[in-house]
Amino acid sequence: MTAPIRVLLADDDRLVRAALETILRPFDDITLVAQAGDGRQAIDLTLLHRPDVVLLDIRMPMMDGLAALREIRRGSPSVQVVMLTTFGEDDYVGQALTGGAAGFLLKDSAADELPHAIRAAAAGNAYLSPKVTRQVLNRLPAPAPAAPSEDLARVRTLSDREREVLVLLAQGLSNAEISTRLFVTEGTVKTHLYRVFTKIGCDNRVQAAMLAQRAGLLG
Template sequence: MLRVLIADDEAMIRAGVRGILASDPAIEVVAEAADGREAVELARGHRPDVALLDIRMPGTDGLAALSELRALVPGTAVIMLTTFGQDEYIARALDEGAAGFLLKASDPRELIAGVHAVAGGAACLSPRVARRVIAELRDGAGARGRRARELAAALSDREREVLGMLGAGLSNAEIAGRLHLVEGTIKAYVSAILNRLSVRNRVQAAIIAYEAGLVGGEEPR
């Protein structure tokens, strides 16, 4: 059973999200918060597998709560859930260690799939958000691309292979299946990759994989 915390200052939104998640018997909503401060306190008490945080909340907003959660409850994967799709929110959320970013206008199936994805160690980006991120990577491919290739070059061949699959959005179980390895071995590879790249989570590692040309068969620039 996946344990989920919902944080949004609008009761109607919380009820809607709770209703969507209730349609999946494998998900249990264990706590709800109306602001970021309450979300952090509840997460510390309940230790949910996944926290869904609205970006715009009174007092401590979702981005500030995200930063605290990553420090205090690192085992909780965080998905930012918002009506806003501005690039600055996306960049800040990913920078602070969000495992996913979904728009409230997303298909309900996206929300359920996203919860399962981040709980399983994968990343989750709304297609509209992913398009923005990829476009930004392409627009600034020069210096960032060179740096990403330098970082990737310091990895072993197997680590680069795992990084490319991680960048393609595969979960640990899926990568293990592709490489005919046990999932525990993939977890160890991913942990080593994150440490060697000096990044907080899989989303940031995936961005480096894109920048280094390791995803989708693209040649490095």
Template sequence: MLLADDEAMIRAGVCAILTTDPNIEVVAEAADGHEAIESTRSHTPDVVLLDIRMPNLDGLTAAAELQRLHPGIPVIILTTFDEGDYVARALAAGVKGFLLKASDPRELLMGVHAAANGAAFLSPRIAHRVLTELNGNTLERQTTARAKVATLTPRERDVLTLLGTGLSNHDIATRLHIAEGTVKAHVSAILHRTDTDNRVQAAILAHEAQLIAH
């Protein structure tokens, strides 16, 4: 994976956490968004981890550019800041995760594995913020979400429900006893039918449509 943060001590600390997992290897580091984009082109990492506030090119702008240039490489935001605008811009950019530096280190490892396996991961504090803001206009959002879900086949609805709980394609395939390639096809169909841009937005839709038991 690739790690981008303008503070060398922060990078060292994050790397120390990541290297406690034998299945994670940091293949490159970057000090700003431009370096992150160039290093991604050179190293093709499985996951890119970006800070938000970096010189020359910030993490959110870099995330959007990476999604355009390398749509198959998942991007995670790791930041000190949890402002609503940052979260909204990150989700709109198609990131697969939004983590806080003050969180339990285990969340960082979980987020990296989730992204690498095609799933989405939000720090609990961020997930709470997102759901709280979504609940600000609950009835209208539920109605819209349910109308979108109604366009899905029963199997697509099953896949969306499991996707909404944060499961990867592999885990969904195991749970439904179908091939992982079939799950990928269902996810693509779900994104198209519901007019969502990525798995995070689809997961939020599943919650809005109350497919997930709370």
């Protein structure tokens, strides 16, 4: 039997911690090993418990989540961090990803996204909430009339199915939603996304969605 994913939850709001704990409690493959109320405590408890995944609020007292993220990644590089926030601005997403976050999730995301993000992070995969992807794209300026030739060249390396997957991702669909739309398994979607990211030189969903928009794939 596979050991459950060990999770540390860091949020300064006790009600939020209680709500997230309630969401995670039914899942046998996820166990909550500790809770922290500020960034400094999150770092200390990470060193003590060595969780697989840290759920880290982006705004906390003593030390904010972005600073705590950098310290956790520096001191415990094997620990994956999923950022939690009530904000969806692209500058937070960019800073979190640059700091080494494995995922970015809005607190008002659907409840089933939380365990999905934890499992993805524990498996070494990046997870960005579809809602985050949509909010980032909504904040971008309209693409230029002529897309950069480099972006077009990258898109042309994709097969028809890979381009279709990229468009659905850029529209904010999750892997499960893409699999339903295309009548394929989630494993097949993940394989397509791996090839898409490799071919177009992107590391995560937001980067890929932005490229799709610049290349004019969203109409």
